[in-house]
Amino acid sequence: MKSRSSVKLSFLLCFIFILGSGIFSSGCKKSGAPKNVWFTLDISSSANGAIQYAGGYIYNSNLIIIRTNAALNSSSFAVFYELCPNDGATITYNYTLPPPPGFLDCPKCGSRFSVNGNVAFGPSKSALTSYNVSLSGTILTISSK
Numbered sequence: 001m002k003s004r005s006s007v008k009l010s011f012l013l014c015f016i017f018i019l020g021s022g023i024f025s026s027g028c029k030k031s032g033a034p035k036n037v038w039f040t041l042d043i044s045s046s047a048n049g050a051i052q053y054a055g056g057y058i059y060n061s062n063l064i065i066i067r068t069n070a071a072l073n074s075s076s077f078a079v080f081y082e083l084c085p086n087d088g089a090t091i092t093y094n095y096t097l098p099p100p101p102g103f104l105d106c107p108k109c110g111s112r113f114s115v116n117g118n119v120a121f122g123p124s125k126s127a128l129t130s131y132n133v134s135l136s137g138t139i140l141t142i143s144s145k
Contacts, residue, residue: 033081033129034062037144041065044138051077051140055095055102063131063142066093068101068115072135078115079131079142080104086111086124104128 039061041048050056054076057066064082082090089108095101103120104113111124118127132143 032083035144037061037063037131037142039142041140041142042138043135043140054100055093057093059090064091064093064104065140065142066095066104066115068095074133074135077133077135077140078117079133080113080117081129084109084111084124085126085128086122091128 041051041060043051048058050058051065051067054067054070057064059065059082062082063079065077065079067077069076080091084091084106086106087109089106091104091106091113093102093104101115104115104117105111106113106124109123111122112120113124113128114120117130119125130145132141132145134141134143
């Protein structure tokens, strides 16, 4: 039979473990952004219809792919890891905010990011993880930097 002091100690250690894991999981989340990325999308495909026009965005392979303007070239697209580096919420693209080309927003913490991924205002202290984009015809190639 366990002594009262060992039961109390076990209870205390269990409580500290549970409390500690809650504190560490609720704070600033480290980016789990994909490291070895390489894939293509056909922007003329109906599955990718949202990025056929300026202001559109889609999610694919844990990334958000945005179209920042009407020109059809590589610089018209930007690709980022889809989760906010501050709290892990899925970011969205808001093209309608002035001035175009808009911003990426975190609906949970309110962080706002420019279309180059930099923090426009926080609480996030870290930029979005970005990826290379190239366009050949209607084929968009996305790869790790």
